[in-house]
Amino acid sequence: MFLKLMYITNSVDVALIAEKYGVDRIWIDLETLGKQERQGHIDSVKSKHSINDIKKISPKLTKSEMLVRVNPINPCSKEEIDKVIEAGADIIMLPMWKSLDDVKNFLTIVDKRVKTTLLLETKEAVECLDEVLENGGFDEIHIGLNDLHLSYHLKFMFELLANGTVEKICNKIKNYNIPYGFGGVARLGEGTLPAEKIIMEHYRLGSSRAILSRSFCNVDKTASLDEVKEIFKENMKTQRLFEEKVMKMSKKDFENNKDELSNCVEKIVKQMEA
Template sequence: MPDSFILTAITADPEIVRAADRAGVDRIGIDIERIGKQSRQGHLREARFAAHQLEDLAQVTATLKHARVFARLNPFYDQSRHEIETALALGAQVLMLPYFQGPAEVAAFLDIVAGRAAVVPLLETAAAARRVQEIAALAGLQEIMVGLNDLSLSLGLSSPFEAVALPLMTRIAQCVRGAGLRFGFGGLARVTDASLPVHPDLVCAQYARLGATSAWLARSFYRGLRPEQIAPAVDALRDRLREWSGQPAAVLEEQRDLLAQAVQPAFDRL
């Protein structure tokens, strides 16, 4: 796993934006995805629902000194061009397209962006997973991420982390990385947070196993932290990711088996 593990923070809170920027978080910005999300994920405890407006990007852009300005937009629709142009005008450097079914939507999104920002498709449907090789072959991409909540729902699974342990996730990772792209998925919590349904260290190990080098900071990452505590927590997370990346394949496969055993009992307790 390369040292250039990309962490993305979703926040427009000026205090957290400044603290995350000082902490070396690579991308910081907003999530405006609303179309269809409430109906799909409204029952999920850990779902993230957009509380941002595109206009919030202006303050994020003005605050950042190091990180790249990030925006997750809506699934491709008749107002995507307007969203893209507005986000770019407000300083976005990385644009994420969520919840697509196949390469056509990603290609249309790329055509509008036209190289003015990095484009990160967020693979969240079984249909897109079946066509990942075609998607990864599209010109202009450098990275593909997997969104665990919607992908798990699309596959009929009972928990988001169940998808991580499936052979399907290994195949997606291999296709993406085999195309020379960065692969990422899901969100990472603080490695010491034992209050979560699945222990974060078990999840950390899966990034090394799958060769993933991109993730969000989970909402729970900031829980109970003062701004000055964010940098040490980010450093600890990066250290642990590096430690896992040095483990042999057999050890990482053991962690996959442990995750598969843990996810259902853990989520049954919620």
């Protein structure tokens, strides 16, 4: 089965193009609390999305789901989550949770009105994962490599793939038959760490969802919607053809890729240190 692919945009036109070419989820990002402080020094997406964006896009989607990342649990969470559900979210994602209580509060507010996904991106979340899984009540988990690598004071987010952290987390979640994914993927042939190697790790580890990174289609660098269409058409076709190949690969292929990926990460980290 293909990976469920998610794309972050608050443009109606871009969302409909992404949906047309097979993107499974359109992602509206409302998270602002603490994000600049955590990620201000790295080149990550800092969104300026709003609840109105959900209202604009959600009614026009016919195949893709509307995923909304809200803020971490805070005194205004109930008000925010109620508005997000009313605006048309299909799935709500909770970022930066650090305890079972955070997760329980989130699930109580949502109250099964829509699907829920937990964004695991703190060292504390890794430490309380067993009790969170045992408690259950949510639909899926996504492992956020950007913040998680910062939480562990690492230099490069894919060190978490190379050092076995992601694999340990995936194995725990797998035992509960809960769908999970991790990180993002660039367009094939690109990325500091080649996208092909990361996709193979998704399949080796049983991951079933991934975020499409900015380099998959950087709308800020496109001249027109026609160009956006061409990029999505070409990149989604290439992505799915590669996934078809990966589905036929052997255990040995995956093990070799894992070793190559680790070597590649090691080289990248050494360059960063130099």
